[in-house]
Amino acid sequence: MESMQAAVVEELGAPLSVKDTPIPEPGPGEALVRLVTSGVCHTDVHAAHGDWPVKPTPPFIPGHEGVGEVVAVGEGVTNIKVGDMVGNAWLWSACGVCEYCRTGWETLCEQQQNGGYSVNGSFGQYMLVNAAYAALIPPGADPVEIAPILCAGVTVYKGLKVSEVRPGQWIAISGIGGLGHVAVQYARAMGMRVAAIDVTEDKLALAREYGAEVTVNALEEDPADALQEKIGGAHGVLVTAVHRSAFGQAIAMARRGGTIVFNGLPPGDFPAPIFDIVLKGLTIRGSIVGTRQDMVEAIDFYDRGLIHPKVATRELGEINAVMDELLAGQVDGRVVLQY
Ligand code: NAD
Ligand code: ZN
Ligand code: ZN
Numbered sequence: 001m002e003s004m005q006a007a008v009v010e011e012l013g014a015p016l017s018v019k020d021t022p023i024p025e026p027g028p029g030e031a032l033v034r035l036v037t038s039g040v041c042h043t044d045v046h047a048a049h050g051d052w053p054v055k056p057t058p059p060f061i062p063g064h065e066g067v068g069e070v071v072a073v074g075e076g077v078t079n080i081k082v083g084d085m086v087g088n089a090w091l092w093s094a095c096g097v098c099e100y101c102r103t104g105w106e107t108l109c110e111q112q113q114n115g116g117y118s119v120n121g122s123f124g125q126y127m128l129v130n131a132a133y134a135a136l137i138p139p140g141a142d143p144v145e146i147a148p149i150l151c152a153g154v155t156v157y158k159g160l161k162v163s164e165v166r167p168g169q170w171i172a173i174s175g176i177g178g179l180g181h182v183a184v185q186y187a188r189a190m191g192m193r194v195a196a197i198d199v200t201e202d203k204l205a206l207a208r209e210y211g212a213e214v215t216v217n218a219l220e221e222d223p224a225d226a227l228q229e230k231i232g233g234a235h236g237v238l239v240t241a242v243h244r245s246a247f248g249q250a251i252a253m254a255r256r257g258g259t260i261v262f263n264g265l266p267p268g269d270f271p272a273p274i275f276d277i278v279l280k281g282l283t284i285r286g287s288i289v290g291t292r293q294d295m296v297e298a299i300d301f302y303d304r305g306l307i308h309p310k311v312a313t314r315e316l317g318e319i320n321a322v323m324d325e326l327l328a329g330q331v332d333g334r335v336v337l338q339y
Helices: 040-048 142-152 152-162 178-189 201-209 223-231 245-253 274-279 290-301 316-327
Strands: 004-007 019-024 029-039 066-073 086-087 091-095 126-131 170-174 193-198 212-219 233-240 255-260 282-287 309-315 334-338
Touching: 004 316, 019 316, 029 142, 029 282, 040 316, 066 142, 066 334, 086 126, 086 142, 091 126, 091 316, 142 152, 142 233, 142 290, 142 334, 152 233, 152 255, 152 290, 170 178, 170 223, 170 245, 178 193, 178 233, 178 290, 178 316, 193 201, 193 223, 193 245, 201 212, 212 223, 233 245, 245 274, 255 274, 309 316, 316 334
Parallel strands: 170 193, 170 233, 193 212, 233 255, 255 282, 309 334
Antiparallel strands: 004 019, 029 066, 029 126, 029 334, 066 086
């Protein structure tokens, strides 16, 4: 059996092992992809650490922002062919027949498989995709730049849609990391006015570069007080931060009638103010990645030149260092592995 190099989680919380593993064979409906790049999402850190109530089962290969070329297809695959460029996604597959799948909410399917979590992902030289759920990479796209669209891009694009913020209204984006820095760009492209909140100056500078009109360092001033004072509160708030404290603050950043969307997934809970939520008529909703149609739309924004992720390339052998940097909040934009 032929083998490939991959970064494998052998034990939750332990460093990943970069080692030889067998190249998988595509089953019915699947395709084998030779990877060119893969973004590293903070979710991969949560996966490797077993941070969430539903844990992945080692050994597994993380990664759900992989871009590569189809080199073989399994039985029954007709929508993609050898030579096509495709990407994997967190929504690796869904059942297609349940109530959620039928009503355009396949991201809520209880039978879904998740790339780099319940099925092996893109931290290796090859990966499998489910042909019906793989993202189609437009011709000419830069495989390094487009990788972060596959999770960060589609997730914040969907999050911004469900914030119900209209063009000309304010969205507050809390956390300007991999997700947040593209969120600023999508929000601007969607006609929203942006206030950005983070805890480091370089991330806020990045947000300003992408068009944020107001920036707040949450370590220096109370972001809720600051936003109420500067803009009268935001019509919508998108939380991509990896710290629990940002979630309570987000509720207080909204103006009356506003919607607060949670994308970030730090482990744990936070106290929420019942009185404010009720009297201000707030809506609080979670939002998880996006559907295949959201992916097509998110990629289309990129393809039209409206989104430019800030990317730095690294090698697979550096994956543990990259994960440590993400955990320490030291990554500006997205790190993309290049094979
Ligand atoms: P990242 O590490 O690149 O960015 C996180 C950002 O949060 C950093 O810029 C950090 O400085 C900032 N931050 C930390 N504490 C903060 C605070 N108190 N206030 C404001 N900002 C703060 O991570 P990422 O890849 O952008 O992922 C962010 C989170 O979103 C992770 O928890 C990840 O698992 C989750 N995620 C969710 C979905 C989804 O579908 N809901 C999809 C992808 C990622
Ligand atoms: Zn992700
Ligand atoms: Zn389903």
